[in-house]
Amino acid sequence: MQYVAPPIIEAVVQYSFSDNLDIKVVSSACDVLMDHFASKTDRRSVSSTIDLQTAQVKSDVQHIGFELVNGDGNRILILDTNSVVLSQKGTYSGWGDFVSWIDAELTNIITLIGDVSVSRLGVRFVNRLDVPLQDNLGRFEDFVTVYPRDFSFGGTNVTRFIVSFSREIPETNHGFNITCGTVESPAPASLGILLDIDAFAVFLDGRPMSNLSETLAELREVKNKVFEESITDAAREKFGVRKNA
Incomplete structure (x- = not known):
């Protein structure tokens, strides 16, 4: 309906x-994809471990990918080492328009990182x-x-x-x-x-x-x-x- x-x-x-992809592959791909996005933000994961004997906390920070956002802020592409996410926020213009955008971005991504x-x-x-x-x-x-x-x-x-x-x-x-x-x-x-x-x-x-x-x-x-x-x-x-x- x-x-x-x-x-x-x-x-x-x-x-x-x-x-998982190599972060260098992801970084190079996002550099090219940026030609039709307005901003790029690093994405990092943080994991912590606690030594129960010394009560010391060790943190490990890893660079996992990038978030690209268009000029209107309503279309977002996240390319990480383990996934790609395409998001449209705000007014929804229909499945056809949404899928056309996805297809265009995937064509670019596959060219850059492989199928x-x-x-x-x-x-x-x-x-x-x-x-x-x-x-x-x-x-x-x-x-x-x-x-x-x-x-x-x-x-x-x-x-x-x-x-x-x-x-x-x-x-x-x-x-x-x-x-x-x-x-x-x-x-x-x-x-x-x-x-x-x-x-x-x-x-x-x-x-x-x-x-x-x-x-x-x-x-x-x-x-x-x-x-x-x-x-x-x-x-x-x-x-x-x-x-x-």
């Missing part, structure tokens, strides 16, 4: 590599629904189907919650993670409901990064099915269903 005003605030695709093997592909969409407050309560159950069960102690009004679970889809290599919970809303007298859906495929033997277009489309369908299962007709009315969809 297509909506006039979908509640998407971020769309993300992540390709996790079967084997690397991928062990996991993820399609993650973060949605925020802003619902009106009534007597300082937001009736989230009118808009989403994922929320805590009734709890006999402490009354019936739930003011804040977060629910998260994962499922693997039988007879496939697909699965999904879903998180639903309350967040602050930028709209006045409203409660925000975050609906975060991550559909994924796992490849035990790896897949070439250039050969995942079909899987990407399949994961989009998984994400859409989970989304539709997670919202009510009141939410659909709020988003506005496209009549020609």
